[in-house]
Amino acid sequence: MQTMTPARIRQLHLQLDPGGMLNAAFDLKNQILQILEESKSWKVPEFSPENILLSGIGGSAIGGELLKSITEKDLKVPAVTCRDYEIPGFVNEKTLCICSSYSGNTEETITTYQLCRERNATMVVVSTGGKLAEMAEKDGVAFCPIPKGYQPRAALGLSLTAQIAVLTKMGIIGDYSDELKSAAVLLGRLSDSWKNWQELPENPPLKLALDIYGHTPVMYGSGGYLGTMAYRWKCQFNENSKMFASWGVLPEINHNEIVGWCGQQQFYNDKFVIFLRDQNNPQRIKTRLDLTREIISKVAGTAEVYPQGNNLIEKVFYYILFGDLLTIYLAYLDTKDPSDIQIINWLKTELARARIEPGNN
Numbered sequence: 001m002q003t004m005t006p007a008r009i010r011q012l013h014l015q016l017d018p019g020g021m022l023n024a025a026f027d028l029k030n031q032i033l034q035i036l037e038e039s040k041s042w043k044v045p046e047f048s049p050e051n052i053l054l055s056g057i058g059g060s061a062i063g064g065e066l067l068k069s070i071t072e073k074d075l076k077v078p079a080v081t082c083r084d085y086e087i088p089g090f091v092n093e094k095t096l097c098i099c100s101s102y103s104g105n106t107e108e109t110i111t112t113y114q115l116c117r118e119r120n121a122t123m124v125v126v127s128t129g130g131k132l133a134e135m136a137e138k139d140g141v142a143f144c145p146i147p148k149g150y151q152p153r154a155a156l157g158l159s160l161t162a163q164i165a166v167l168t169k170m171g172i173i174g175d176y177s178d179e180l181k182s183a184a185v186l187l188g189r190l191s192d193s194w195k196n197w198q199e200l201p202e203n204p205p206l207k208l209a210l211d212i213y214g215h216t217p218v219m220y221g222s223g224g225y226l227g228t229m230a231y232r233w234k235c236q237f238n239e240n241s242k243m244f245a246s247w248g249v250l251p252e253i254n255h256n257e258i259v260g261w262c263g264q265q266q267f268y269n270d271k272f273v274i275f276l277r278d279q280n281n282p283q284r285i286k287t288r289l290d291l292t293r294e295i296i297s298k299v300a301g302t303a304e305v306y307p308q309g310n311n312l313i314e315k316v317f318y319y320i321l322f323g324d325l326l327t328i329y330l331a332y333l334d335t336k337d338p339s340d341i342q343i344i345n346w347l348k349t350e351l352a353r354a355r356i357e358p359g360n361n
Helices: 006-016 021-026 028-041 059-071 107-118 130-139 152-169 177-195 204-212 225-239 257-261 283-296 312-333 342-354
Strands: 051-055 079-082 095-101 122-127 142-145 216-222 246-250 271-276 301-305
Touching: 006 312, 021 028, 021 152, 021 312, 028 152, 028 177, 028 312, 051 059, 051 107, 059 079, 059 095, 059 152, 059 225, 059 312, 095 107, 095 130, 095 152, 107 122, 107 130, 122 130, 122 152, 130 142, 142 152, 152 177, 152 225, 152 312, 177 204, 177 312, 204 271, 204 301, 204 312, 216 225, 216 283, 225 246, 225 271, 225 312, 246 283, 257 283, 271 283, 283 301
Parallel strands: 051 079, 051 095, 095 122, 122 142, 216 246, 216 271, 271 301
Antiparallel strands: none
């Protein structure tokens, strides 16, 4: 492996990243600001739901999960994410369903849309277009367009900000515009710093990528947004870095998975565990994280990441940017194109050829 220098990164960026994943990661700031501006003209239903269903797959589902984490103290009604063809039994005319699909052609989300319509739920579609947009226009459903031009997993800033904007405009949650704008400022500052480094400590995502290279990453976070971010990083390792990865949440893993770290050394030689932490974690969680790292560090490499930010939304977006860059750099190190998802496209083609219908086994 060649030494990673600014010149080497630029060379790899041009050679291995024709889809522009690195540029998309550094564009996170603009995704927030663009949605804040464009959402001003969105028309949303006048409706006070008794419950909320957030339907989506992949990056769109992560947007829903992070929305719940950010607004959990503000939301007065339960919100549930749906990553499947089926919908929960509680969905009825008192439900708000937000269907989020970047392409607008995600078959699971389209099915959810149809099922929720059958139960007379109030619908909102967040998408760039596709079949969902066509259905929304035909059915008179609120459609909130988001910009095209990104891989779905690189559009998390759009989908998360859009779903926050929808609930804000409906009066279901408060106004988070100031926090989102301050997050954009933080992202701009981080991007400027991490684009123009001379020493590795000035680019923490690249430094961590070099530590992880050659290992299987494991992400651990605590409850709330850190658990969701652990899963997000796991997915980005899968798609961007083309690596197998796993994740878990404390305190749950202290009651089961931790025992799995007590086997023979050869089981752990290729593992590297990343603890996603927050300075404001409760003391009991801090102690659990410290003790868990102490156990694992005896058999595997470990690292901790703490976010920058003065509020929860800033911390969330810090972790989004850090994880995206980390996994893109790992793709470069392994001479992989971070945009490439041929196996997912093959799977979709085979599913279409098989004409699989939801509910048929």
